[in-house]
Amino acid sequence: MTYPRVAMCSLWRNDSARHLEERVAHLLAKTYPALRWIWIVGDSQDDTYRRLLDIVNDVRNLRSIDLLVRDTGIAGDDLASRHRRLGQTANAWCDLVRPEDDYLLVHESDIISPADVVEAFLGHAQAGRCPVAGWPLLPIGEGQAVFYDIWAYRKDGQIFANCPPFHPCYRPDQPFEVDSFGTCWMMHAQDIRDGARFGDRAVLDMCAWLKAHGRHLWVDPGLVVIQPGELWEPHEVVP
DSSP states (O other): OOOOOEEEEEEESSOTTSSHHHHHHHHHTOOOSSEEEEEEEOSOOSSHHHHHHHHHHHHTTTOOEEEEEOOOOOOOOSHHHHHHHHHHHHHHHHHTOOTTOOEEEEEOTTOBOOTTHHHHHHHHHHTTOOSEEEEEEEEEETTEEEEOOTTTOEETTEEOOSSTTOOTTOOTTSOEEESBOOSEEEEEHHHHHTTOOOBTTBHHHHHHHHHHTTOOEEEEEEEEEEOOGGGOOOOOOOO
């Protein structure tokens, strides 16, 4: 059987003391057979790269992993600097897309997703819904969670809210279209080969490129991914 080829991409920065081994194990535990991993370490001041390299060397015979350092030199924790840094670092993924890749799956390195998340996204792609994103939640207490990525998920100039009804375009029981998304999502690798890139607004510029080139962006509200609270840092949200 021939499987579509998927490259799953994650970024790392100052993650040495942030459950690094557990996060790596989670990323490598996906069940899809035609999967490879692209990990980029950017502007990191600790030993994240060295520790990831040790892991990659240990599993190289079992997993196909590209590990690369891409420092931007962009300092600052203000919103504009963070997004410029993120966009430039993420573009290193694009440089590593291969001619045989069919899809690129962006999976933030600290996100928890189902073991079959690749298969779930491919099901949407086969139904004509690609690019497509999952539904990221942030636990806030016993059995409670809020919608997490309110900065990236947008439609008609309006960001999503943390709580229901989230946005007028939201549909609880079926995929729906948006103008942008983030956290955990899949796109056609051909769009990268055609010039799609992240920009100063990081994923928002990538989504704008995709829409400008005729792609419809979908969200599956039933494909839940989790942002662990202990790894989350609050930031200002600017519409």
